[in-house]
Amino acid sequence: MLCRLEPRARASNAMFYAAPFLAMLLTVATGLLLFALLGKNPWTSFQAFFVTPVSTLYGVTELLLKATPLMLCGVGLAVCYRARIWNIGAEGQYVMGAVAATAFALHVGAGNSYASPSYLLLFGTMVAGALGGMAWAAIPALLRTRYNANIILTSLMLVYAAQLIESWLVFGPMQDPKGMNFPQTPTLAACVTLPTIVHGTRLTLAFPFALLLLAAAHLFLSRSYLGYKLRVAGEAEAAARYAGFSASRMVWVAMLVSGACAGIAGMAEVTGPMGQLTDQISVGYGFAAIIVAYVGRLSPLGIFLSSILLALFYLGGYQAQVSLNLPAAISQIFQGLLLFYLLAANVLINYRVRWVSWRSAQG
Numbered sequence: 001m002l003c004r005l006e007p008r009a010r011a012s013n014a015m016f017y018a019a020p021f022l023a024m025l026l027t028v029a030t031g032l033l034l035f036a037l038l039g040k041n042p043w044t045s046f047q048a049f050f051v052t053p054v055s056t057l058y059g060v061t062e063l064l065l066k067a068t069p070l071m072l073c074g075v076g077l078a079v080c081y082r083a084r085i086w087n088i089g090a091e092g093q094y095v096m097g098a099v100a101a102t103a104f105a106l107h108v109g110a111g112n113s114y115a116s117p118s119y120l121l122l123f124g125t126m127v128a129g130a131l132g133g134m135a136w137a138a139i140p141a142l143l144r145t146r147y148n149a150n151i152i153l154t155s156l157m158l159v160y161a162a163q164l165i166e167s168w169l170v171f172g173p174m175q176d177p178k179g180m181n182f183p184q185t186p187t188l189a190a191c192v193t194l195p196t197i198v199h200g201t202r203l204t205l206a207f208p209f210a211l212l213l214l215a216a217a218h219l220f221l222s223r224s225y226l227g228y229k230l231r232v233a234g235e236a237e238a239a240a241r242y243a244g245f246s247a248s249r250m251v252w253v254a255m256l257v258s259g260a261c262a263g264i265a266g267m268a269e270v271t272g273p274m275g276q277l278t279d280q281i282s283v284g285y286g287f288a289a290i291i292v293a294y295v296g297r298l299s300p301l302g303i304f305l306s307s308i309l310l311a312l313f314y315l316g317g318y319q320a321q322v323s324l325n326l327p328a329a330i331s332q333i334f335q336g337l338l339l340f341y342l343l344a345a346n347v348l349i350n351y352r353v354r355w356v357s358w359r360s361a362q363g
Helices: 013-037 042-054 057-082 090-109 119-147 151-171 206-223 225-235 237-242 247-270 285-295 300-323 330-350 358-362
Strands: 002-007 351-356
Touching: 013 042, 013 285, 013 300, 013 330, 042 057, 042 300, 057 090, 057 206, 057 225, 057 247, 057 285, 057 300, 090 119, 090 151, 090 247, 090 285, 119 151, 119 247, 206 225, 206 247, 206 300, 225 247, 247 285, 285 300, 285 330, 300 330, 330 351
Parallel strands: none
Antiparallel strands: 002 351
């Protein structure tokens, strides 16, 4: 028997939503096989990777902490991708948001005697982070609308420019003079540090804010006129032109929203679990958020669920280092597998598998 792909009369809605779950199951199955090939017990490895990291309250809060920047970056990318604007530079916008937020926080926190968070100063820090991300996203938007440059290439190349600028700052102008020459800024004052919401953990106020932003994105995309124009521009470009929707305006709106979300994610990291800006701020959240957005089907609820899954991959990678003596890069392998299987499963949205005999295939 042979299998053959046949075009469907119409796209399958059931497979559209089932494909991410199918991809997740195939990723886990391949992961178990990978563990076995590496000489590890598959069941023990499964427990260490997927169960142990969230077996305690602290582990669950760490999962939500890791998921927060993925949600924030992912929802911004979903706005872009709904309009078919392929922003690949969320990582750079995340980094520049962290830089801008740190610069503002160091300025307003210098000499401040408040021993508890000031919500007014935190709001200012969040605005600074959002503006930093928006400014970096505005560069590929300008190049696209003014010079018709490829937004995929420009946004991606700006990631490396942002990383180099951040590295120069923490090794130079913003380096802590009392930091034993480590590439880091001074620790942020308590007045510009996000408060934790669960005692004894590192989970900060950024997590409920990310949930509010997901809800706001749902209303924006499904209930607002501007969100409607973005969706039309992405789903029917010819109809959008006929209706008089400005393509350049859609690029600017989508890129600035995406940059703001990524910048807020960077701000949440430096004012939350890190407490300062270091050369380790860029850990790939912006790139992982691309997977989050697509696994989540560009919907806020899907992005929430997929960000939890990707965050579990991060925690599982750390746990694999400790208990299985495997490199932390194992989490990136799981991310790649998930994206690969999702792309493969997406084929079944427009095609169905039909089994035929060898003789029929020859005929």
